[in-house]
Amino acid sequence: MESIESLPTVDTAKKLGLLPEEFDKIQEILGRKPNFTELSIFSVMWSEHCSYKNSIVWLKTLPKDSPRMLAKAGEENAGLVDIGSGLACAFKIESHNHPSALEPYQGAATGVGGINRDIFTMGARPIAQLNSLRFGNINLPRTKWLVKGVVKGIGDYGNAFGIPTVGGEVFFDDCYTVNPLVNAFSAGILKVGKQASAISYGVGNPVFIVGSATGKDGIGGASFASEDISEKSTEKLPAVQVGDPFQEKLLLEATLEIIESGCVIGIQDMGAAGIICSTSEMSAKGEHGMEIDLSKVPTRQANMKPFEILLSESQERMLIVVEQGKEEIAKDIFDKWDLNCEQIGVVTDSKRLRFYQNGELVADVPADDLVLGGGAPVYHREYKEPAYFKKYQEFDINSVKDVExxxxxxxxxxxxxxxxxxxxxxxxxxxDSTIGRANRNTNAPSDAAVVKVHGSDKSIVITVDCNARYVQANPEEGCAIAVAEAARNIVCSGGVPVAITNCLNFGNPYIPEVYWQFVGAIKGMKKACEAFETPVTGGNVSFYNQSSDEGPVFPTPTIGMLGILEQPELKLGxxxxxxxxxxxxxxxxxxxxxxxxxxxxxxxxxxxxxxxxxxxxxxxxxxxxxxxxxxxxxxxxxxxxxxxxxxxxxxxxxxxxxxxxxxxxxxxxxxxxxxxxxxxxxxxxxxxxxxxxxxxxxxxxxxxxxxxxxxxxxxxxxxxxxxxxxxxxxxxxxxxxxxxxxxx
Known part of the structure; x- marks a missing residue:
């Protein structure tokens, strides 16, 4: 462990995005000062992107129950809904806004990779993708560069990975000029009862890291996503991940095979915050601990420091806890697919995460205190109605000359x-919208995407919707409209709405007027989801979508909705x-x-x-x-x-x-x-x-x-x-x- 002379100060904590009172709480939890690696761990796990510390009190008010729900909202990699006939649909939407603002191609591509990993980590095979994209003034050269990069990134990754992109939305407004929004949706199918869980338990069970080697790309990505875009943001390009769709295709097949083999205790995608997120969330959920040897993690660069290995968001990686005695089954499967499969640790009963490198203990932290629902801070933010709201309501239709x-x-x-x-x-x-031979809208367009579920008469009906201008005008009504329009699109395509996922894109939550928009949107979502009996299966909160020059983007609570079409003849065009x-x-x-x-x-x-x-x-x-x-x-x-x-x-x-x-x-x-x-x-x-x-x-x-x-x-x-x-x-x-x- 580091010497007392080198231990971080409150200034170090602030540079890592932590508040002074959070630094104090960390010392209280540990009973001592954290070393730099430990402080880095808390900085990413307590970032808004991972902990939802400024949003969870309101997210808990959303409806989350229905007879179809097979996974508790927010507790697994994706939502899981029973669609009948022994089948379930895993689906989710997430943002990759900040990375796409700096490096649109890789930012968008890795957003696609990440959301698909969330689906197949559940044991589901992805069958369709959607995306919701927001850009600024389309006549500006930078906006055109962003549009071209984002679209090419989505296309190149999704096409190579082999999952059809079957729909979505693209919207332009000046408010997104500095901070574009890139929201990616994926849906997959599995048999009920065959799902995998993001959990760890069983003392002595081996912990494996599988997939790509770990590099320095994406370090601090979760923290980067939890701050405003500024002129200095370009200095954080290493926080943008680099994707490899061909590696992800191999990882998909290997993951589904190892889940089917029955040797998996728990599995989690390494997305935001990398190894530290997967180890802490799986351990906390299973009320166990882990001892991890970082020296055994396959790396792309030599001499990576402990915090770099722990916080890296290198793509195409999974953490898997395997049943003791079945290690060779796991190794054989990943060897077959020519992927790394290295045992890096074991499950313990300590409820702590102990990380070693070259035989030295480099971090010792309690798992539960890192995660949402455990010791991560929860805030009740101040909010107040912005001055513009009343002005918007004063509009008089008679002030506009009618069209002849x-x-x-x-x-x-x-x-x-x-x-x-x-x-x-x-x-x-x-x-590529036709790969997989399941897109039923290729020659017969509908308001929502209709995708056949092979092996049955069913189709899933999926859509992403949000008119952010409406939400800006009235967050509660605007968000309710977004849910209603998603349901209407599904009904107009012949489907029955069953559940939603959401991607909540807002500005800085510490600004009361911005937080007022967030609170209003949640209230609108709640009443509309209750009306349509479409519970919230999970999703993503993306705050800090604003810049010092342009201010916040329009509040954009993107709704991803799943519907079911029972019989082919009921499809509407x-x-x-x-x-x-x-x-x-x-x-x-x-x-x-x-x-x-x-x-x-x-x-x-x-x-x-x-x-x-x-x-x-x-x-x-x-x-x-x-x-x-x-x-x-x-x-x-x-x-x-x-x-x-x-x-x-x-x-x-x-x-x-x-x-x-x-x-x-x-x-x-x-x-x-x-x-x-x-x-x-x-x-x-x-x-x-x-x-x-x-x-x-x-x-x-x-x-x-x-x-x-x-x-x-x-x-x-x-x-x-x-x-x-x-x-x-x-x-x-x-x-x-x-x-x-x-x-x-």
Whole structure:
């Protein structure tokens, strides 16, 4: 152990991101001053990224129970939900924001690698990926560099790893210029009862590190993710990990094989905080300890110091506790896949972690005091309503001149060319969406991704959603809308929503106005998840998404939702199918343009409330769509979101290049509200003429509003007898706009 003269001071602790009172608590826990290695251990394990110290009091209020839940929220590498027929789905979403802001290619690539490891560490084979990406001003060279790097990183890693990327979202706003958001989602399938756990127990059981060698990349990554982005952030490039998808593919197969062999006691992915995180969390959960010899850890650089080995976030690594006497089974499996498999320690009954290097004890810490739910600090942060909030609520729709009918085509053209609404084809083409032969949306687009579960008739229906502009305007309502939209996308694709995971991207939690946004978002998520009976299976909190120059990003609680489609024939697409089909708007027309892309970008009004939303009515609308689909009365369904009704109409027209003839006169609301407003709980559907009466009767019985709009007809977008655009011309703009901006 280090001599007393070299022991760290409170200044050292502050440089490592710890508070003075946390330094005092560490000394109290140890009964002495920590050495540098021990202080480094506490600094990463007590960072926001690992300990959730500023968020856990509110996260505990979220609903987490349902008959389908097979793993307690936050206690395993990923959420696990029973999907029936003896099968379960493991799914999770996580952020890799700070690394992607500095080194977009590796930052995004290792985000994909990390989230997939979370899935297969559970014993599930990943079958689909999504991502939610936020960037700043798209006309800036740095933003274009970030977009290109992030998209290429996701594509190169995911394609090489062999898991299809089946959907996602891309959003641009100036607030993300310094601090982009890169949220990665993965889902996998396993048999119920075959899952592995992140736990350690059984005195004398051997502890193995498997996979890649440990290097100096990613050291302090968890701490780096727990501070604001600044000019000095580039000095922390070593905190960005480097990924190898081919190594991860080998690790996937070896991991699933060793779990199937039955010799595994517990297993955990080495993500944030590396070896120290895996050893401490597994030990604390199993109420045991470990003795670890760091000299036995395979390393990529010579003479690595103990803290470097412990804190490294080198990718493609796992910690596995194997049943004593079955060491050779583990070694043979990893030798078969040409991967490292080194025993580095044993399980003890001490409840302490003792780390040695070259025979010398370099750290001795209690496992439980390092982790969430144990001795890690928990804070109740101050929060207060920001001044802007009241100002947003003062918006008056009458202060904006309504759109004349003759200008509908002009507004449509603007929106079709806006990067938030234009096709993300340039992005999607860089991802392999068909590998695995399971993507059911390849030639039949739906609002959510529909992915077949091989060996059954089922499909999982997955989506990632969050309009951060709504959350900025009203965190509670905006986050509830994010949950509602995710559920609506699943229902409009024919699925039944069952559970969510979340990625909570916010600014600095020590700023009361930022923390107010966080608290509001949690409240909104809670009430919406309770309404839709979609418990929270786990997720990720990413604070400190802000810079000294730009301030915080919009509060962005990304919702990843899982749904189930029991029978293939119940799948719904968003596309019009045949001329003569009737087009209806299900839901209320509301005189509202608040927070819409039209108001924000076309009218350039940045301050307005979140759009009109009634949670109880939203539930009714979704119930109606589900019942209509079960009765096989819908030809297509497409929820109204960014760009409102007009954008939904042309998006439904694009796949088959089928036009529409809409008659909408004597409107009860303004033109712009009707065509471009983003009031919630509305779905555009098409229906066969022979099903008209039955369709309307069901809606009337449920007391859900509907409005007949017109028919699928021709090859033009025709409104009240006037052609405002040909579908072909609108599609060309929509299809190529993003690529033109990026490559200009």
């Amino acid at each position: 009918e003759k200008d509908l085509g002009k507004v449509l053209n603007f929106l079709m060319n806006h990067p938030n609404i234009a096709s993300k084809k340039w992005v999607a083409q860089q991802y 968003l596309d019009f199918k045949a001329e003569g089909d009737l087009i209806y708007l299900v839901g209320k027309s509301v005189n509202d343009i608040a927070s819409s892309e039209y108001l924000y970008s076309y009218q350039k009004v940045k301050e307005s409330p979140s759009p009109a939303f009634d949670l109880a009515y939203e539930q009714l609308v979704q119930k109606a769509i589900a019942q209509l689909n079960i009765e096989r009365l819908l030809v297509s369904a497409h929820d109204l979101a960014d760009g409102g009704l007009m954008v939904a109409l042309v998006e439904s027209a694009f796949p088959g290049q089928l036009g529409f003839d809409i008659a909408a006169t004597n409107l009860s609301v303004r033109n712009d509200a009707f065509w471009f407003g983003e009031a919630q709980s509305r779905v555009l559907v098409s229906v066969k003429p022979e099903n008209k009466d039955k369709f309307e009767a069901i809606l009337n019985g449920l007391k859900v509003d509907s409005q007949y709009l017109g028919t699928v007809k021709g090859a033009d977008a025709k409104i009240n007898g006037n052609v405002i655009s040909s579908i072909k011309d609108a599609y060309i703009s929509y299809d190529t706009a993003l690529e033109k901006i990026i490559n200009n």
